[in-house]
Amino acid sequence: MIPIIGGLSLSLALGFSFISFMILFLFFRTGDYRFYLAGWRSVLVVSCLSIIATFVLLNELIQSNFDIDYVAHYSSLQTPLIYKITALWAGQSGSLLFWLFILSIYCLIVLLQNRNKYTELMPWVILVLVSIQFFFLIITNFVANPFSPTDANFIVANGNGLNPLLQNLTMAIHPPTLYLGYVGFSVPFAFAIAALVTGDTSPLWIRSIRRWTLVVWLFQSAGVILGGWWAYQELGWGGYWAWDPVENASFMPWLTGTAFLHSIIIQEKKDMLRIWNIVLIVLTFSLCIFGTFLTRSGVMSSVHSFTASNLGPLFLGYVFFILFSSIGLILYRRTELRSERRIESFTSRESGFLFNNVIFVIICFAVFWGTIFPVISEAVTGTKITVGAPFFNMVNIPIGLFLLFMTGVGPMLVWRRTSKKAFIRNFSVPIAIGLVSLLGGLILGIKGYVVISIALIGFVMSVLLEEFIRGIKSRRRVKNEPVLTALVSMVSKNRSRYGGYIVHLGIVFMFVGFTGRAFNQELEFPIKKGQSQKIGSYQIQFVSLKELERQNHFAWVAGLNVFNEQKEIITQLFPEKRIYFHRDPNPDRRQPHSELSIFSTILKDFYSIFSGIDIEEEIAYIKIMINPLVWWVWLGGWVLVAGTLISLWPQKE
Secondary structure, eight states: OHHHHHHHHHHHHHHHHHHHHHHHHHHHHHOOHHHHHHHHHHHHHHHHHHHHHHHHHHHHHHHTOTTBHHHHHHOOTTSOHHHHHHGGGTSHHHHHHHHHHHHHHHHHHHHHHTTTSOTTTHHHHHHHHHHHHHHHHHIIIIISOTTOBOOOSSOTTSOOOOOGGGOSGGGGTHHHHHHHHHHHTHHHHHHHHHHHHHTOOSTHHHHHHHHHHHHHHHHHHHHHHHHHHHHHHHSSSSOSOOOOHHHHHHHHHHHHHHHHHHHHHHHHHHOOOHHHHHHHHHHHHHHHHHHHHHHHHOOSOOSSOOOOOTTHHHHHHHHHHHHHHHHHHHHHTHHHHOOSOOOOOTTBHHHHHHHHHHHHHHHHHHHHHHHHHHHHHHHHHSOOOOOOHHHHHHHHHHHHHHHHHHHHHGGGOBSSOOOHHHHHHHHHHHHHHHHHHHHHHHHTTOOHHHHHHHHHHHHHHHHHHHHHHHHHHHHHHHHOOOHHHHHHHHHHHSHHHHHHHHHHHHHHHHHHHHHHGGGOEEEEEEEETTOEEEETTEEEEEEEEEEEEOSSEEEEEEEEEEEOTTSOEEEEEOOEEEEETTTOSOGGGOEEEEEOEEEEOSSEEEEEEEEEEETTTTEEEEEEEEEETHHHHHHHHHHHHHHHHHHHSOOOO
16 A cells, blocks of 8 residues: 555656646746746645655665565565665665655755745746656656566565675765765756846856855765775775766766856856856756766666666756757857956966866866767777776876866965965965975885875975965964964854865865875785785784674675784784575575775775685685775865865854
């Protein structure tokens, strides 16, 4: 009975979304405010029904109702509760419903928050949002219905269970966080389209979504970082970013969204870059939908993606519809979008922001081209070509380093024009520190992009520290405050500015971690209990092997001691070799999986994988990696989040 409620909710939501279209069009035709209120209420109903459907599916996953095909494929009786909840976004139809769920929550917030605001924009904002809901409701009703009855090729007495790779606590956080960012860009896009349709191209629409954009950008950033953390913990290759197509799908809208976040500052303060900002948010939202296409269509091979389906043409068609309709509106309003103001100087903050934007877009294009080229090549030539990490690294490393350089340049520039005197005063110390860092790296024998990265890290770090020191000195001179009090007061009274600096500091920390990858070490070896193996200056000893039976898997747990050159134990590692569904009489349903063990310090990570076992010979196959400075990547992520939260914190009046 309950699954019927879920399917009925989706059907009713589709019907009400169509009704809301009709009612809103009647409002645009007649101007009768009663039609607007009716359309507003209809969208509320659509959102509530979509939320109900999501909770129904979640309940069926928890209750292990294998009469529903989605539940039978992504859950089982042995699946722990947390992973039954995670299964909601683990498969195709469930994740699309989850997309709709997040969008519906955002719709409710927008409707209630702006009920008496932006009277000209809101009807069109609502129309755009409900049109996006309509698209996903068509898919979840007719193409990927999460409430379809079971059609499984296994015993329905127990479900197929969740992929072992997804049975990680990070996967309970990473996808929802990423979706909150992905879907959240729908709202700035809706306001941009509303501004184009109404002809109100003033900074009003920018002011209405600036904080919203920062919030969803925060979710998108956290989602990307958590995705890297999951890959590092779970995939067993020792890295956190492999330029996988689905990784790229989350990264591309982050790039254009970051550019947009910087660019709207110029429009808000100087009423410039009107067309550019519209283009950026259209690109960002289009890339969010395109990312969903990459994940759901099956055209790309990825550890993150789902099997091939017939959803690809629908999503691709929707992306083209968004692009062509948006371009048409931009061309129609091109006269109103022109700004009378121009960038006055190459050394102005406006110019710095624009260069910053261009770099983000160039990186996005490079990632986009590298991601889709294999598909285009196969379609044209019939030959499947793989574009891997070497291409992306070759193209993006130098561009990324230039972006790091601009991260340091931007804060030192002033609006309109930076004088020669101010330029020399602001840049002399950072440049000197950058050159010293460069020289130090060369003396240590470091070459190539690595030494350039070290120099730029020194340069940008000194720029940011100088900004904080200058502000603290100013407050101490005027208010005679202690250093810590001056720092807190300065940040609290200028949260947007110094929160942004802290975000930039987080980016610098992440680059420290990225630079460490050049010094990675790894060794794979067979080993018997009691034996040792040397890697670098460290000794790995195999001391124990345990067998454990848990709720949903069997595990061999290897105990490894790590010794330094002084024969002192640094840490113990306990990698596992697991077998999921180990009791199943059908060996094809048993799922092997290697669970990693990682010991992390500020300087390096000890990363261990239990890749295989020979029970008869009592031999374990172990892979050890020593990964320098990875800790700084995660620290940078936390600092980035903290800086964004500071920027978002309400300013005292």
